[in-house]
Amino acid sequence: MSESSYDATSFSARVxxxxxxxxxxxxSDASGPALIAFLxxxxxxxxxxxxxxxxxxxxxxxALHKAISDDIALVVTTGGTGFSPRDITxxxxxxxxxxxxxGIPERMRASSLLITPKACLSREVAGIVQRTLIINLPxxxxxxxxxxxxxxxxxxxxxxxxxxxxxxx
Numbered sequence: 001m002s003e004s005s006y007d008a009t010s011f012s013a014r015v016x017x018x019x020x021x022x023x024x025x026x027x028s029d030a031s032g033p034a035l036i037a038f039l040x041x042x043x044x045x046x047x048x049x050x051x052x053x054x055x056x057x058x059x060x061x062x063a064l065h066k067a068i069s070d071d072i073a074l075v076v077t078t079g080g081t082g083f084s085p086r087d088i089t090x091x092x093x094x095x096x097x098x099x100x101x102x103g104i105p106e107r108m109r110a111s112s113l114l115i116t117p118k119a120c121l122s123r124e125v126a127g128i129v130q131r132t133l134i135i136n137l138p139x140x141x142x143x144x145x146x147x148x149x150x151x152x153x154x155x156x157x158x159x160x161x162x163x164x165x166x167x168x169x
Contacts, residue, residue: 011073011159013044016051016063018080018089019139023054031078034141035148042152044074055079055086064096068132073159075132076148079139081123089136090125097127097134101158104135104151111150112143131163 017032032050039046051066053059060080067075080089094100104126112119124136124147135151137144160166 009043009045010165011044011156011163012071013039013046013074013076014051014067014070014072015039015047016053016060016067016075016077018053018055018060018077020054020086022052022079031137031139031141031144035076035078035137035144038145038148039074039076050078055084055088057088057092060089060092061096064093064129064134067134068096068129072132073163074155075134076137076144077134078137078144081136081138083121083123087123090123093125093127093134093136097125097129099128101126101128101133108137108147108150112147115146128162133159133162 015032015035017029019029021027022029029050029052032052036046036050051063053063064075077089080087105124108124109119109122112122122138126135137147157166
C-alpha cells in the first residue's frame, strides 16, 4: 500500500506525552504538538492538545484508560521508553493491553536502525484494548515522527479491521 492510498480520515487519535519535566512545567512538550500536527496532516481526527503526564504508573494507566473509554481509535504515547529507572511507559502499556502487536515496534525499530544504531535500545510496544490501538514512541520529536511514519502506511488497514470498517484482513 503506497502512502497516498491510505485513508485515516475516519479514525480518531490522541497523543499522550509521558515526561516528568514537562508535567511539572520545567520543559515545554515538543513531541506532543509535533505528533498532533503529523497525525492531523495524515487525516486523523486528533485532539488539539497532548495530554501530559509524569512517569508515574497510575497516571499513565489513567490516561490510557480515559482514551479507551473515549473510544479513541489510535493512542500514541511519546516518552518514557528509554533506560532511565522511571521510564515505564512500555510496562504500563503492556499491563493495560489485552493483545500485543509486536510487528509495529519491530518495523519501527528496523526503520530506525537505518538512521541510528541506538534504535536497538528502544523499548516501545504496541497493543490493543477493545477497539483502541496503543503505540509507544520515543520522547524526541524527530524520533517520534520517524517511528510513527514507519508504520503509517499500514495503520489505517489495521485500525479498519479493529474498528470493524474492514471486514476481511
